[in-house]
Amino acid sequence: MLTRKNFIAAMRGEKVDKVPLLMREGFEYWWEPKGRDEFKAGWMNDPQYRRLIQAVKESDAYILCQDQSFLFNRFMMSSTDRIRTVTKDVDENTKDVFGELHTKKGVLRFRDSIFRNQCTQWIMEVPVTEAEQMEELLDTPFEINDETVDIAVQAVQDTVDRLDERVIYQFFVPSPIVTISRCMAFETFLELSLTERELMLDALEEITQRQMKMVDAVAPKLPENVVFWMGGSEQCTPPMMNPEAFDMFVEPYDSRVVKKMKEYGYAVGCHCHGKVRHAVDVMRRIGYDATEPVEPAPQGNVSMKEAFEITEGQLTLIGNLEWADLELASEEEIRCKVRALEEVKDERLIVASSAGPITTVTEKLVDNHLAWLDEYYKIFG
Numbered sequence: 001m002l003t004r005k006n007f008i009a010a011m012r013g014e015k016v017d018k019v020p021l022l023m024r025e026g027f028e029y030w031w032e033p034k035g036r037d038e039f040k041a042g043w044m045n046d047p048q049y050r051r052l053i054q055a056v057k058e059s060d061a062y063i064l065c066q067d068q069s070f071l072f073n074r075f076m077m078s079s080t081d082r083i084r085t086v087t088k089d090v091d092e093n094t095k096d097v098f099g100e101l102h103t104k105k106g107v108l109r110f111r112d113s114i115f116r117n118q119c120t121q122w123i124m125e126v127p128v129t130e131a132e133q134m135e136e137l138l139d140t141p142f143e144i145n146d147e148t149v150d151i152a153v154q155a156v157q158d159t160v161d162r163l164d165e166r167v168i169y170q171f172f173v174p175s176p177i178v179t180i181s182r183c184m185a186f187e188t189f190l191e192l193s194l195t196e197r198e199l200m201l202d203a204l205e206e207i208t209q210r211q212m213k214m215v216d217a218v219a220p221k222l223p224e225n226v227v228f229w230m231g232g233s234e235q236c237t238p239p240m241m242n243p244e245a246f247d248m249f250v251e252p253y254d255s256r257v258v259k260k261m262k263e264y265g266y267a268v269g270c271h272c273h274g275k276v277r278h279a280v281d282v283m284r285r286i287g288y289d290a291t292e293p294v295e296p297a298p299q300g301n302v303s304m305k306e307a308f309e310i311t312e313g314q315l316t317l318i319g320n321l322e323w324a325d326l327e328l329a330s331e332e333e334i335r336c337k338v339r340a341l342e343e344v345k346d347e348r349l350i351v352a353s354s355a356g357p358i359t360t361v362t363e364k365l366v367d368n369h370l371a372w373l374d375e376y377y378k379i380f381g
Contacts (some may be wrong), residue, residue, distance in 0.1 A: 002166040004225035007062050011227065011267045011290045011316050013348045019380045021061040021373075022168070022318060026119070026356030028065060029057045030163060039095065043117040043360045052357075052366045059373055064356075065159065065169050066229075071152050071218060072173040074182035075101055075127065076137045076203060077210035080148050092116070101127050103140040108133060119358040128183040131196045137183070138203055142210045144217050153221040160223045169226040170269070173215075173261075176207040176253040178232040190240065193249070200249070208253040212260045219264035228261045230254055230288075231271035236279075238301070243278035250279075255286040262287065269318070273354065277302040277310070284315045292318030293354035299324065308347045316348035321372060323355035327364065331371040338375040351376060 001017075010016045043049065056063065070080060082102040090096050093116040101108040108127035115122070128134055160169050174182070180203055181189040193200050233254070236245040254270075261268050270283050270291040280302065283291045294300070294307045294317045302310070307317050321337055329337075341351060353372075357365070 002060060002062060004165055004168060007168055007350075008225060008227060008267045010348075010350055011269060013289070013313070013316055019345055020350045021059070021376055021380070022350050022352040023056055023061045023063045024352060024356035025064055025066050026358055027053060027056050027061075027063050029053050029063070030167075039116055040114060040119050041117075046360055048363055048366050049357070049361050052361060052369055055370055055373060060377075061166070061373070063167050065163065065167050066172055067156065067159075067170065068172045069152060071149065071214055072211060074174050074179045076134070076179050076183060077142065077176075077207045077214070078137060078140065079143045079145070081143065081145050082140065087114075096124070097121065099127075101137065103136045105136050105139075108136065117359055123182070126182075126184050126188075129185075129188065131192060131199055134180070134183070134192070134196075134199060134203060138206050142206075142213070144214060146217070149217050149221070153218060156226065157223050160226065169223075170229045171222065171226055172229045172271075173211060173257065175230050175233040175250055176204050176211060176257070177236060177249045179207050180204070181235050186235070186240075189235070193241070193245075204249065204253045208256055211257050215257065215260045215264070219261065219266065222266075226266070227269060228266045229269045229271055230257065231269075231291075234272050234274040234276075237272070237274045237276055239275070246279045246282045251282050251286055254288075258287045274299070275301040277306070280307050280315065280317075281310050284311045288315060290316035290318055290348075290350065292320075292350075292352060293322075294319040295322065295354060296320070299354070304341065304344050304349075308344055313348060316350060317344075318350040318352045319354065321351075321353040323353055326353060326368045326372070327362070329368065331367060334368045334371045335375040338372055338379060342379050345380060351380070 006016050007020055010020050073083060075083065078101055084100040085097055087095050087097050095114040097112040097114065099110045110127040111125040113122045113124050233250045236249050258268050267289045270288040272279060272291060273293060273295065280291060294302060294304055296303045299322055304317060304320055325334065325337065
């Protein structure tokens with residue numbers, strides 16, 4: 001039986017009736033691409049996607065509902081009252097989001113773009129270009145608006161109430177390091193992590209404190225059987241940084257936020273792409289219940305079997321069918337990859353892919369998903 005309680009039990013490594021199957025973002029069968037959502041989600045009307053979503057809807061898969069809450073923003077956890085945005089049409093296929101971060105010293109500006117038929121947002125202009133602007137964000141007081149929190153929590157409750165038990169509501173909190181890297185060009189982030197190491201660590205400490213305060217404000221009001229998720233910290237893995245960067249920039253800070261979430265009784269997962277052979281053991285030490293994805297070469301550097309050996313049964317691994325394989329491999333290759341998971345079916349395993357659709361899907365992608373579903377039932381029942 002598909003219940004949120006059973007899924008959370010699997011995350012925590014408790015015994016469940018069978019290995020769960022999880023479909024990630026892009027399978028929100030309850031989200032009709034109409035009205036205000038049609039600009040981004042019009043591709044969901046495509047017959048190929050409707051064929052896929054119908055198969056998923058009829059399956060025994062859990063489905064992810066991800067909430068990237070503005071309460072835990074990626075602007076170094078600035079106070080929500082200090083963030084202003086306005087969206088303007090650029091042309092029939094593009095919208096720009098113009099943003100302002102109001103600090104004690106002035107205004108830092110950013111711009112994102114949204115393109116037709118893409119359920120994501122692209123960073124075009126960043127608010128931080130030098131260390132002094134990082135300091136400007138840190139020096140601006142952090143305040144929690146209780147009314148804003150209540151509005152956000154009610155939106156979560158309303159969504160959970162209208163969705164069935166197979167839908168896993170994921171309340172996503174970016175790792176503190178991610179709230180820094182999002183503010184600037186990636187090259188700037190890597191440079192400052194070396195040249196302004198003390199500032200970077202001071203910023204992580206302040207952001208962690210802010211996130212913990214927000215968890216205290218939000219968690220007691222959230223409905224039961226939602227899950228917290230953190231991450232996005234793959235920039236602290238090879239080849240962007242050396243493996244031990246995860247120990248320095250992620251572990252001391254994520255671990256405290258995770259501990260705070262768990263104090264309120266919530267299961268906590270981690271999201272981190274890339275070469276995580278070293279990082280999965282750090283995730284275990286942090287105290288995460290689960291992590292995804294676990295990527296083999298060439299996208300990553302560790303197989304599911306190896307990752308289970310590294311984590312010694314103390315971390316649930318969610319994976320792993322690579323999105324690139326679902327797009328490009330043959331149906332038989334997909335079936336072979338599902339069959340390969342049989343050797344770890346007695347471990348803390350949840351079957352999933354490394355990503356989900358955010359735009360128009362191909363016939364091949366749909367057929368490979370159907371092959372995946374079919375083979376999953378043969379292996380896991």
